[in-house]
Amino acid sequence: ITPASMTIVFLSITIGTIMTMSSSNWLMAWIGLELNMLAILPIISKPKTTRASEATTKYFLTQAIASAMMLLSSTINVWQTGNWNILELKNKFSTTIMALSLMMKMGAAPIHFWLPEVLQGTTLQTALLITTWQKIAPVTLMYMISNNIQPTILVSAGILSMIIGGLGGINQTQLRKMMAYSSINNLGWTITIMAFSPNMALMNICTYIIMTTPIFLMMTNMST
Template identity: 55%
Template sequence: MTLTPTPMSAICLLAPTTTLALISNHWILAWIGLELSMMITLLLLQKPKTARSNEASVKYFISQVIASTMILAAATINATRTGTWDITQMTDKFSVTLTILSLAFKMGAAPMHFWLPEVLQGSTMTAIFIITTWRKIAPTALIFMIWKNGHFATLSAVGILSTLVGALGAINQPQMRKMIAFSSINNTGWTLVMMGVDNALALMNMMVYINLISIILYIMGKLKTKTLKEWISLYLKAQTLGIVAALAAVATSGLPPTSGWVPKMMATDRLISEHHMTVLATVLTLISLITLLFYIRMSYISAMTSGPSTSNTPIKWRTQMHIMQLLPVLTSSIITTILLLPTIAAY
């Protein structure tokens, strides 16, 4: 009998494993937490059990095993040279660089991003949400704990490459799942760059992205949307959700004055005023213009277009109104906004 956990049970199992990786000071315990979380995600990828999900599971397993091996190797090298397995005492430069790259590999950052679009293409919406949001929390926290000022070059290099790959990969991409994958890669790049500026900014960027991408994934799952062509019929199926999807896409793009623009604006300001990295800030801003292109296309298609139809075609949102559809959207928005208030006030 194959064990395939429900989404709620998977989240309940992921919570303690992620917490183990977050609170551990020893590399072995953190590594165990990452591996247990990976195994639970593998079980989630197996539901429903199809050829496509099996392929996604194998690709996810191989990529995560390679990244885990790199983490264990880096921790062992550091322990050999420094005599400690303490995460906060990782001082060997080669070990820190290798660990950052391996954790970026686990998150799907470029140039180790090759597995993410293919895995998400064969996954359910629940699995996509877990991989693009929850599974990034522990690696991000570990990078918080080990990176030093001397390694900002590594973070910025991986970050710029991720934002560029995410922006270029999503252009002319007809598959919604792959578009979400490249969107995740782009956001991961911004998060890595923000770590070198301020950890609070990186945390804020992650929270905003989790809120916005959960709205888009919820609508995609509710209306069973797979391609951008099917996104055209969103207005006919649910007018309110079409407008919400358009707003979420615009906010994710970072267009002012939406919530997605706030952390990017703050990071750009810090890069120029405090770190005197005008070139880096300019490059990130120009790349953001590319991402703006496909996000605006998503919002335009979802709220301002409709497929070909006759005058007597029934409009579904008039005959089947489900008021409770927006409850998860409103709840996540309210919770995230409340959590962001201290960070915004501190700035």
Template identity: 50%
Template sequence: TISSNHWMMAWTGLEINTLAIIPLISKSHHPRATEAAIKYFLVQAAASTLLLFSSTINAWHTGQWDISQLTQPTASILLTTAISMKLGLVPFHFWFPEVLQGTSPITALLLSTMMKLPPITILMMTTHSLNPTLLTTLAILSAALGGWMGLNQTQLRKILAFSSISHLGWITIIMAYDPKLTLLAFYLYCLTTIPIFLTINTTKTLKLTTMMTSWTKTPAMNAALMLTLLSLAGLPPLTGFLPKWLIIQELTKQEMTFTATI
């Protein structure tokens, strides 16, 4: 998907990606895992259908299947919807916490990091053709609601899912103005998320209550986890603060002070 310029190849790559992760989601054969796999499949299939429909409409109007030649407005809106569904941006985010909750921490890690890369790449390749207002609205809603909805959770995987939604909002909002900063934000998000999921997997901590009592067993790991979580939250002077600061700075430069304030 990342290396393709043809819509059909990009779509095929996304489909292979989806079909490869489904067995990993349902690996435990637990009813919750099976439910998560079905939810994931249905959402991704719907998103892939929209993406294919979008590219077909565009090809019908322009006569070419090149990803960079997305000029048809309807196709542009459909593509934005499809990628938002694949990424889990608000308001297409409902599947993501449920799927993460139903699977193992390692699979949840893959879903939160590597599985986001192909849709983000497609979004970056087509961002000049997409509606900036729609993209900004989705990004603001994701950043705001992701953080807000995570406050009410006790399950760590759900909290991290909402954190992922919030970070995707930050990543998406700057895409049209500075693609390099988008990649930096995504890489740093992955860099901070990976240790968190690995720690959760090692300590078998799945709830906040368990996490509070696990510090007696592994104090060093818990201290590192706390710092990583603070970094993910964007607390200065930790790593996670840098992309958020740069994004706000870039938005201010683009005279989007209101958006930056939100």
């Protein structure tokens, strides 16, 4: 990949995230997430290895399914309410599907299976990108609809993520998988807090990103 191509890719990732965060319309938010997802695929597949190709495929399929669920949810809501506004997600079925799709995009339990496998097949820099920047857009959307999501769903998924993240990382010898389970564990806390104090949940994810970034950078320096 040429430097110009990488510039376009990173610009697309940034624009996609900002578009999703600043959007009040489900369709624009979905487009932002799609742009973000498609832009990171060349980065994951940059190492010309079988494992990288496998990670790219797993990431694409998982994110594509989550995007389809998200589009289905917003379409059902529009059918019921006639409104694309993100804050107007009133249909309970739509809200549940949307919550699950965002959890899948973030890598939270019970739809976390892809995250350790994808991180294991990527470079440390890409793993850093997936566990930090790629979470910002879905977490923002979950923050925006948190008042409409049933607290039981958030707390259940959060506690499950904590348990899986905590237990999954215990027996790991692979650093990237360990960081993946750490990410799942932190998402559990974020989602649980989201049910009670969305602002505190944002603070939690920001703290995680700030603390995780130097760890990945240190691991990168150690491996070179």
